Amino acid sequence: MIADLRSIPSSVELRAPQAAPLLSVDRLKAYYKVKLFGIDREVRAVDDVSLKINRNEIYGLAGESSSGKSSLIKTIAGAIRPPLRVVEGSVRFSFKDGERDIYKLSPQELSAIRWSHLSYIMQGSMSVLNPVRRIKHAFADFALPHVAAKGADFTHLVEGHLKRLHLDPAVLQAYPHELSGGMRQRVTIALATICSPEFIIADEPTTALDVIVQKGVLAMIREIQQEFGSSVLFVTHDMAVHANLTDRLGIMYAGRLVEEGRTRDVFKRPLHPYTAHLISSLPRIGDEAPKKALEGSPPSLADPPPGCRFHPRCPLAIDICRREAPPMVELLPGHRTACHVAQADPARVRPVA
């Protein structure tokens, strides 16, 4: 049997509060500049997002598809390409060997911190493995340039890393197609963490996997985080994964961060109507009550509704919601929300089942 994933003391509680956050994202706006029917349009995929991620924590990011999760983390990783552009704001890391402002680095400086400081496990990251080359070549291609060890020492390092992650070094001789989906995903995680990065970004790394394999991959991520003391930014729309893995949780809706807090607080006491709905509509084994789906569909980010972007679907919407975008406000310790109604009276936000 696989044991509980959430087995370490919550780092949020243990950390000295004055420690500088590893990542500070400040008023970040990143838009896709696209032509739609011949007209220049901006898709505001990341619109005024501020957040901080501490050392040694797993920060979860949730939100429905096309809410901007992938765009946000690509921007954080400095991995954006046109038509996506940073319009405003900053992304700063304070690594052990110094501060880095991602959008003030030269391409050389950026590629120097990749792998060693910051690594990125992409959505569908199986594609980093070349189908006609054995796994050992992938390690040589990606990691060799970033480590001091060469030749036999390098092989030794890779084998040691795999063993630490409970992977049989024999996988190095395999071709990607010979491995199961779950095994391939673990190999890509091993690849991304070989240089013990301080910050790991993972975008939906378990979405295509079945429950048993998923649990193994999640346990591996938790273990890496503990072993290396890394911070992890973990993106998925699967709320059960967040509940079991992440220390803090941010909820995105239509390009904005709408709620953030300790994962447990967000689940137990959601302070945004969208989150409240999301949590109360989750089906559970043993629960036969009918669950209502959210009416309507997410807004177009090329032409988002004015005011609060959730207002067309929000059961609590009032007049001001249609006019003014709610700011993100800390209502309870460490628990922020962007909702006019909650800011006036948090008790109004309740599960909607």
Added chain:
Amino acid sequence: MKPNLLDVEHVNKIFTRGGFVSRRVTHAVNDVSFSLAADKPEVFTIIGESGSGKTTLAGMILNSLTPTGGQIRFRGRDLREIRSRRDRLEFMSHVQAIFQNPFDAFNPLKRVDRYLFSAAKRFMECRTPAAAAERVDESLHKVGLSLAEVQGRYPHEMSGGQLQRVAIARALVSNPSLIVADEPVSMIDASLRMTVINLFKKLRDEFGVSIIYITHDLATAYYISDRLIIMQKGRVVEGGDARTVLAAPQHPYSIKLRQAVLSVDDAWRDDSFTGGMPATAT
């Protein structure tokens, strides 16, 4: 006596790959049997890990793969007898499929309403555009959409949940009695997932459609299934009333599956946050 809607009897599928030297034989489906009654629409769920043979079984039920052994009958008729174009079309109008990724099911350069219209022409012999439009609009209403909302739109202009509903509407155009849905919600997020799941319930309860629901997601399976089977390496290891099986699985594999489900309620069960780190063994 009226024949069953579907009979799957001792069905096997063996794939052979490679040449003489390195022949690899996969027993993808191994002696699987179950029946769906004609007069009792239900959600019948197939659960199992990756590679356990679910999609292969679905392919045989859809008559796009031929069993290596055993027999599948739809309304009493052996699927092997269905060969002529006319018979195949007739069969497809009764048995429709929905797949995992709605974005794969639609060509990005083709307007989504065209799929619905071509289904109306193909299966319902709608001769005039007005008759087809009426038919299409009716199907779209069953999924909570309308032709006015969908007309002229391309796949990228719709959300994943909308697109999956359009895929279901397309499947409904021919008034099928059976829908085979292979992981229809695994690419969809939590809030939209319930839209699709509730829709299956409605199709069963209001339109009498039986649904074979293939999934990894035990929580939605619990929520909508009447009966289920659990597959491992091509075999059915356990089956029966869905809620009974999921509440108290008996077979070791089913128990393992049940225990791997991440539950929101159990996440903070152990308030001390102590205990050993799990080994990543599966």
